[in-house]
Amino acid sequence: MKIAVIPGDGIGPEVIDQAVRTLHEVAPAIETSYFDLGARNYRATGRLLDRETLHEIRQHDAILLGAIGDPTVPAGTLERGILLEMRFALDHHINLRPTKTMPGAPRVLAGDANLDLLVVREGTEGPYTGNGGALRVGTPYEVATEVSVNTRFGVDRLLREAFERAAVRRQRVTIVHKPNVLAFAGSLWTRAADELATLYPEVEVDHMLVDAAMLHLVTNPARFDVIATDNLFGDLITDLTSALGGGVGLAASANIDGSRRNPAMFEPVHGSAPDIAGRGVADPTAAILSTALMLHHLGLSHEANTIDQAVRDHVASRGQQSCSTEEIGEQIRSRVGSESLTPPR
Amino acid sequence: MKIAVIPGDGIGPEVIDQAVRTLHEVAPAIETSYFDLGARNYRATGRLLDRETLHEIRQHDAILLGAIGDPTVPAGTLERGILLEMRFALDHHINLRPTKTMPGAPRVLAGDANLDLLVVREGTEGPYTGNGGALRVGTPYEVATEVSVNTRFGVDRLLREAFERAAVRRQRVTIVHKPNVLAFAGSLWTRAADELATLYPEVEVDHMLVDAAMLHLVTNPARFDVIATDNLFGDLITDLTSALGGGVGLAASANIDGSRRNPAMFEPVHGSAPDIAGRGVADPTAAILSTALMLHHLGLSHEANTIDQAVRDHVASRGQQSCSTEEIGEQIRSRVGSESLTPPR
Ligand SMILES: CC(C)[C@H](C(=O)O)[C@@H](O)C(=O)O
Ligand SMILES: CC(C)[C@H](C(=O)O)[C@@H](O)C(=O)O
Numbered sequence: 001m002k003i004a005v006i007p008g009d010g011i012g013p014e015v016i017d018q019a020v021r022t023l024h025e026v027a028p029a030i031e032t033s034y035f036d037l038g039a040r041n042y043r044a045t046g047r048l049l050d051r052e053t054l055h056e057i058r059q060h061d062a063i064l065l066g067a068i069g070d071p072t073v074p075a076g077t078l079e080r081g082i083l084l085e086m087r088f089a090l091d092h093h094i095n096l097r098p099t100k101t102m103p104g105a106p107r108v109l110a111g112d113a114n115l116d117l118l119v120v121r122e123g124t125e126g127p128y129t130g131n132g133g134a135l136r137v138g139t140p141y142e143v144a145t146e147v148s149v150n151t152r153f154g155v156d157r158l159l160r161e162a163f164e165r166a167a168v169r170r171q172r173v174t175i176v177h178k179p180n181v182l183a184f185a186g187s188l189w190t191r192a193a194d195e196l197a198t199l200y201p202e203v204e205v206d207h208m209l210v211d212a213a214m215l216h217l218v219t220n221p222a223r224f225d226v227i228a229t230d231n232l233f234g235d236l237i238t239d240l241t242s243a244l245g246g247g248v249g250l251a252a253s254a255n256i257d258g259s260r261r262n263p264a265m266f267e268p269v270h271g272s273a274p275d276i277a278g279r280g281v282a283d284p285t286a287a288i289l290s291t292a293l294m295l296h297h298l299g300l301s302h303e304a305n306t307i308d309q310a311v312r313d314h315v316a317s318r319g320q321q322s323c324s325t326e327e328i329g330e331q332i333r334s335r336v337g338s339e340s341l342t343p344p345r
Numbered sequence: 346m347k348i349a350v351i352p353g354d355g356i357g358p359e360v361i362d363q364a365v366r367t368l369h370e371v372a373p374a375i376e377t378s379y380f381d382l383g384a385r386n387y388r389a390t391g392r393l394l395d396r397e398t399l400h401e402i403r404q405h406d407a408i409l410l411g412a413i414g415d416p417t418v419p420a421g422t423l424e425r426g427i428l429l430e431m432r433f434a435l436d437h438h439i440n441l442r443p444t445k446t447m448p449g450a451p452r453v454l455a456g457d458a459n460l461d462l463l464v465v466r467e468g469t470e471g472p473y474t475g476n477g478g479a480l481r482v483g484t485p486y487e488v489a490t491e492v493s494v495n496t497r498f499g500v501d502r503l504l505r506e507a508f509e510r511a512a513v514r515r516q517r518v519t520i521v522h523k524p525n526v527l528a529f530a531g532s533l534w535t536r537a538a539d540e541l542a543t544l545y546p547e548v549e550v551d552h553m554l555v556d557a558a559m560l561h562l563v564t565n566p567a568r569f570d571v572i573a574t575d576n577l578f579g580d581l582i583t584d585l586t587s588a589l590g591g592g593v594g595l596a597a598s599a600n601i602d603g604s605r606r607n608p609a610m611f612e613p614v615h616g617s618a619p620d621i622a623g624r625g626v627a628d629p630t631a632a633i634l635s636t637a638l639m640l641h642h643l644g645l646s647h648e649a650n651t652i653d654q655a656v657r658d659h660v661a662s663r664g665q666q667s668c669s670t671e672e673i674g675e676q677i678r679s680r681v682g683s684e685s686l687t688p689p690r
Pocket of ligand 1: 069079084
């Protein structure tokens with residue numbers, strides 16, 4: 001197995017270092033090749049993600065990414081030129097973002113609200129297509145548009161994944177959109193979901209307005225199992241669910257081409273956090289959990305479970321004291337070592 | 346002073362009844378005329394909001410609206426045909442949605458996070474313009490688009506309002522958008538804010554990605570004073586801030602034409618809640634607080650403050666027991682009576 005590793009910007013390299021070392025602890029045979037993409041490379045060469053690099057990356061079984069984004073580069077240049085470019089070029093239409101409250105993790109909600117949900121976010125359509133434009137820029141008459149593009153093909157394949165995932169979870173899919181205002185796209189999502197639902201009689205489907213979802217996520221998050229939603233709504237919802245589920249420090253994600261023609265990409269939900277970069281204080285847990293998602297995807301479930309369990313045990317024991325990136329990585333790895341000795345459950 | 350009252354659908358008439366009675370308690374001279382818009386009228390006449398009705402409504406000093414939306418009518422028909430139609434026809438480009446935690450109100454966040462913020466949401470642009478379309482509807486090749494339209498004119502006038510409001514609050518505006526992905530619209534918002542900021546040197550401006558805002562709102566809501574944002578982001582953010590600030594039962598809003606050529610419209614943030622309609626259990630507090638926002642807007646600050654204070658006192662004393670719509674209205678009105686006797690502070 002060969003993994004393409006893209007440490008990226010800011011805290012990316014710091015958390016990826018811990019993630020790769022943890023990965024090698026459970027799966028020493030996995031090979032890694034590193035790709036220098038991000039602000040440093042862009043400043044040095046003017047390149048974002050070129051054809052050759054993309055071609056090389058494609059030869060791997062999966063991609064592990066740290067974070068992309070740097071304040072010294074015009075806003076969005078790296079995000080669009082590297083991260084979104086990769087998601088689109090590799091047809092990562094399925095973006096999986098699970099949240100499961102871990103004992104010991106910080107809680108932002110009062111009461112004992114536990115989250116155990118999976119957001120299935122569309123990754124290649126919606127307002128993310130770069131389809132838009134601007135007229136009379138810089139004048140008082142400037143007009144700027146952004147076009148959300150939605151296709152039955154794209155919505156169907158995303159929803160199918162959501163139903164499949166729900167079927168092996170708690171059999172409930174909540175379709176989150178805004179059909180009362182976004183009438184064209186919303187109607188497409190609603191019809192596609194209702195038609196697909198007939199093929200999954202065991203899965204309960206409900207439709208929820210995205211604004212109402214904000215409210216239900218903080219007042220009754222336990223009502224959600226699988227949330228299927230569009231690219232932009234999914235972006236907002238998953239920052240919220242990450243925060244509610246213990247913080248972005250614990251939130252991992254997978255970008256998948258459902259046809260499996262292209263390698264999937266695994267990354268923490270958090271960004272490059274330039275404010276704390278280089279200080280060795282970033283929490284590498286989300287990056288480490290992203291390797292577990294990757295191992296699951298590659299069929300190495302025992303190895304994946306070992307990491308998951310080590311992280312849960314670590315989080316349960318870590319209390320309030322703040323540890324360095326290295327210390328957290330070490331502590332998780334020491335648990336991986338002992339977990340590995342116990343037979344698979 | 347003449348107020349156009351639109352009770353609307355679901356719990357709308359129930360909460361508006363309490364709101365109007367409270368309004369008359371503090372300002373008996375205000376005249377009200379009722380407009381029957383919503384599902385009942387639509388089913389009976391096939392009409393949404395016609396020219397003549399709109400013309401009559403325009404002759405008033407303000408509009409008080411309950412809620413629009415009914416499950417027996419195709420999704421969005423009433424919302425777009427009446428509510429959004431009114432916001433657009435009356436150029437309600439400023440949508441104000443304040444949240445201030447009240448002692449005694451339910452808390453969803455752990456810790457003692459208090460919110461005291463004002464969302465200044467744009468009301469006539471963004472993805473709400475109805476600009477979009479669909480091709481090959483009902484086939485596997487369906488394509489649906491939604492266009493977000495943003496103008497320098499529209500963004501400028503919204504931001505100016507946000508800066509003005511911040512100047513008399515805690516002097517801080519957070520511009521919330523997604524320029525790293527929505528490059529055209531995001532760049533317009535960013536430039537407009539940065540240029541306007543030079544005219545308000547006393548106001549601190551920061552730019553925040555909308556996804557990050559979701560996170561900060563639940564982890565550190567006290568950092569926000571005024572949030573300026575687009576129509577759709579504002580829709581999502583304000584359901585979240587309502588929930589965090591004590592629930593939609595307490596969230597009031599104002600839709601304003603900044604030029605004052607058209608009457609402003611005041612409405613609770615909550616919807617028509619068909620599930621509990623007709624049972625007399627809806628909380629009328631948000632509708633009552635909407636009348637206070639209306640009185641403030643009409644320059645009747647003493648009357649407005651009387652209602653605000655009565656609501657705060659009531660919320661502080663109401664505890665966990667659930668009261669009927671009528672009881673809550675009565676209890677607030679009895680406090681309005683005694684508040685009115687004390688001289689203005
Ligand atoms: C960095 C940005 C382009 C990205 C997105 O909007 O998808 C990020 O917020 C995420 O959620 O992965
Ligand atoms: C009912 C709907 C059209 C409306 C909106 O999206 O603006 C509502 O959610 C609101 O926030 O006032």
